[in-house]
Amino acid sequence: MSLLRNLLLAGVAAASLSGMAYAANNMSPEAIAERTKPIGSVYRAADLEGFVETAAASDSDEPAAARSGEEVYTAACSACHGSGAAGAPIKGNAEQWASHVEKGRDTLIKHAIEGFNAMPPRGACGNCSDEEITNAVDYMLDAV
Numbered sequence: 144m145s146l147l148r149n150l151l152l153a154g155v156a157a158a159s160l161s162g163m164a165y166a167a168n169n170m171s172p173e174a175i176a177e178r179t180k181p182i183g184s185v186y187r188a189a190d191l192e193g194f195v196e197t198a199a200a201s202d203s204d205e206p207a208a209a210r211s212g213e214e215v216y217t218a219a220c221s222a223c224h225g226s227g228a229a230g231a232p233i234k235g236n237a238e239q240w241a242s243h244v245e246k247g248r249d250t251l252i253k254h255a256i257e258g259f260n261a262m263p264p265r266g267a268c269g270n271c272s273d274e275e276i277t278n279a280v281d282y283m284l285d286a287v
């Protein structure tokens with residue numbers, strides 16, 4: 144019986160020791176910082192600097208200047224429209240574009256902005272303005 148009792152006591156002691164160790168770890172500045180950090184990441188303006196610069200026309204001081212069709216195409220559309228990925232009509236391929244072109248420019252622009260079948264809204268370009276999407280559509284239409 145006393146062996147069992149000693150074993151039990153040893154177990155309790157070990158458990159409370161590890162509990163103390165846990166409590167001590169738990170109060171370290173790192174642990175507290177980890178526990179109290181905000182959920183999700185917060186972007187500071189500095190984090191977005193490169194991104195915002197990319198969004199502005201590279202050769203202009205005007206922050207709101209729309210990117211050219213070629214710039215938008217290269218950044219946001221070429222992944223699919225350069226290769227035909229997801230069934231996208233390839234830029235410059237008149238045959239593939241024929242059935243699209245006949246819908247008229249306004250419809251194509253509307254579909255590029257709002258999305259159409261496997262064509263994601265704005266080509267999934269979150270920071271592309273309507274004007275920039277229009278420029279990109281014109282850029283592709285000019286090629287056919």
Ligand code: HEC
Pocket residue numbers: 215216219220221222223224228229230231232242243246250251252254255259260261262263265266267268271276279280
């Ligand atoms: C994820 C791939 C993908 C990306 C990125 C993408 N497209 Fe598309 N796009 C498609 C597919 C697929 C279609 C064919 C949709 C159909 O006709 O069913 C399409 C069709 C179109 C059409 C014809 C729509 C119509 O009504 O026939 C236009 C215009 C267009 N895309 C413009 C753009 C522009 C501009 C961008 C970049 C800002 C872009 N796309 C980026 C996949 C993509």
